Amino acid sequence: MANPGKGTFLITGGLGYIGSHTVVEMLLRNYNVVVIDNLSNSSELVLDRIAAICGRKPVFYPIDLCDRSSLEDLFATEKDLQAVIHFAALKAVGESVENPLLYYKNNLISLINLLDCMVSHSVHNLVFSSSCTVYGEPDTLPVTEKSPIKQAISPYGNTKQIGEEIIKDTTQSTQLRSIALRYFNPVGAHSSGKLGELPLGKPNNLVPLITQTAVGIFPFLRVFGNDYATPDGTCIRDYIHVEDVAIAHASACERLLSGNGKDYEVFNIGTGTGYSVLEVVKAFEQASGLTLPIQVENRRPGDIEKVFADTSLSNQILGWKASRSLSEMMRSAWVWQQSLNNKE
Ligand code: NAD
Ligand code: WQD
Numbered sequence: 001m002a003n004p005g006k007g008t009f010l011i012t013g014g015l016g017y018i019g020s021h022t023v024v025e026m027l028l029r030n031y032n033v034v035v036i037d038n039l040s041n042s043s044e045l046v047l048d049r050i051a052a053i054c055g056r057k058p059v060f061y062p063i064d065l066c067d068r069s070s071l072e073d074l075f076a077t078e079k080d081l082q083a084v085i086h087f088a089a090l091k092a093v094g095e096s097v098e099n100p101l102l103y104y105k106n107n108l109i110s111l112i113n114l115l116d117c118m119v120s121h122s123v124h125n126l127v128f129s130s131s132c133t134v135y136g137e138p139d140t141l142p143v144t145e146k147s148p149i150k151q152a153i154s155p156y157g158n159t160k161q162i163g164e165e166i167i168k169d170t171t172q173s174t175q176l177r178s179i180a181l182r183y184f185n186p187v188g189a190h191s192s193g194k195l196g197e198l199p200l201g202k203p204n205n206l207v208p209l210i211t212q213t214a215v216g217i218f219p220f221l222r223v224f225g226n227d228y229a230t231p232d233g234t235c236i237r238d239y240i241h242v243e244d245v246a247i248a249h250a251s252a253c254e255r256l257l258s259g260n261g262k263d264y265e266v267f268n269i270g271t272g273t274g275y276s277v278l279e280v281v282k283a284f285e286q287a288s289g290l291t292l293p294i295q296v297e298n299r300r301p302g303d304i305e306k307v308f309a310d311t312s313l314s315n316q317i318l319g320w321k322a323s324r325s326l327s328e329m330m331r332s333a334w335v336w337q338q339s340l341n342n343k344e
Contacts, residue, residue, distance in 0.1 A: 008032040008080045009253060010123075012065060012114065013087030014058065015042035017197040018129070018186055021246040022085060024053050024195065029250060033058035034078050036065060036088065041200055049195045065110030075121040083125035083253050086114060089159065092204055093133075093302070096156035107159035111166060119174045125256040126178040127249055128167055132238070132270070132307060133157040134182060141274075142310040145182070145266045153302045164266070171263040178263070179252040184238035184270035184309050186245045188329035189336035196336030197242075206277065207239070207329070210284050211337035214292060221292055223277055225299035228306070234277035236306035238270035241324035241332070245269055251320040261317070270309030271322040280326070287330035 009026055013019040014035030020042075026033050027050070035058045044062070051057045059078075063070040065088050075081070089107045090096070096103040118126065134157065135143045136150025152158035167178045187207040189196030199208050213221045226233035248269045255261055275283070281292055315321045 006031050007082040007257065008034060008078070010034045010036065010078065010081050010084045011058070011087065012036045012084065012110075013089065013129075015039065015044070015046040015060075016087055018183070018242055018245055019085075019087040020046050020050060020195055021190060021242045022087070022249045023050055023058050024190065025243075025246040025250050026253075027054040027056060027058065032080075034074075034081070035060045036063055036071075036074065038062065038064040038088070040090070043198060046195070046198070052194050053190065053192050065113055066106060068113045068116075071113050071117050075117045075123070081121075081123045083127065083256055084114065084118060084123060085127045085249050085253065086111065087129045089129065091156060093154045093156050094204065096154050096159075100155035103155045103159055107156075108162060108166070111163050115166070115170050115176070119170070119176060122175070124175045124177055125253070126167065126176060127252045127256070128163065128178060128180045130164055130180040130182045130266070131157070131160045132182050132184045132268070132309065134161050134164070135307065137304045138307055141306065142272060142308050143268065144310040145268055145313055168264045176263070177256055177261075178265075179256060179261075180264075180266045181248055181252060181269045182266060183245055184240055184268070184307070186242045187239050188241045188243070188324070188332040190243060191332060193332075193335045193339055196333070196340075198340075206280060207333050210281065210292060211333050214284070214288060214290055214334070215337055215341050219293065220295045221281065223281075223294050223296045224303060226296045227299075230276055230306055232276050232278045235303055236274040236276050236308065238272065238274055238308035239280065239326060239329055240269065240271050240322050241329045244271075244322040244324050248314065248318065248320050251318040255318060265317070267314040267318055268309040268311050269314060270311055272309055272311045274306055274308035275326055280330070283326045284330045284334065287327055288334045
């Protein structure tokens, strides 16, 4: 049921992994939420999971953002939108190397259609899902928002760099105001145990591969390289709990609506702490009480040796700080994996 006193937010890709956790966060804050998702990497059943946590569902439109006329119809119908949180994108790095046009078409045409509709319907506030991938292999650590943007390693990464540029240019020539959030490595699941990542097909990311190995879907976890210049030889990343990422979106929306800040701002969304692959495996073993079979293999092409965020800007300006530990990330991911398995 709509909440007349509160704002209405359009969340694209709202049935996906990070989007669904953000929908929950916004509904629990009593905002009204409208979701667009073409279900290319999600399921309509996520709406029931959201309702099981929040007691209500968002309004849902099963449309593709590349379909300009359906998007126009939505903006004509939903007249009270105060802001858009734009998650919808394809995100598999390897697939983007094999099929770059699929990625440029889906991620950029959808963004351009969205911006066009926002400008013509006077919806002035946008939060954009960017990524630490824009920093490539950083020269110095931790990376700040002023660290150089490196040549993109994949077409996927390039869609984030180009996406940021398109949005920045649009804020300079229209009334659009935008915050781009550069997430580091979102992992884990909702603390209720009712929501998490629903990987369709074989996952690419470390944590779902760990939990699926633990339930026997894979015989062992492949550790990609142990000869990096890091304390245990494995790569280092800034893993962040998906609920902390969701809260960052609420903070970004609230900043945009307050009218504070510049027309275009960028924030790192990480914990500020880097963990190695083997440290993550150890944290998982402690959280689950299991021993995870691993096999060290060659380095994965394109992998960055180490990257973690300087989060002082988001801490100070957004008033946001990640609070959940690596152990909570692993515990929630494990509870979620077990709940998926119990249903099969
Ligand atoms: P996800 O695949 O779980 O969610 C994306 C959702 O968008 C899916 O539900 C998909 O069906 C939908 N979608 C894709 N193209 C669409 C289109 N043209 N029209 C309508 N819906 C469409 O991915 P996620 O992990 O939740 O990522 C969300 C965003 O965050 C993406 O933009 C991603 O690039 C970015 N990001 C993700 C990570 C990560 O590690 N998960 C890290 C940094 C940035
Ligand atoms: C993490 C670490 C692997 C799988 C990707 C995207 C990036 C961003 C975040 C969206 C690395 C190691 C992994 C495995 C392993 N996404 N690993 N065995 O590579 O940091 O980043 O997701 O914007 O753009 O590239 O995440 O989870 O794939 O890997 O040893 O089976 O785990 O080598 O060190 P990554 P990841």
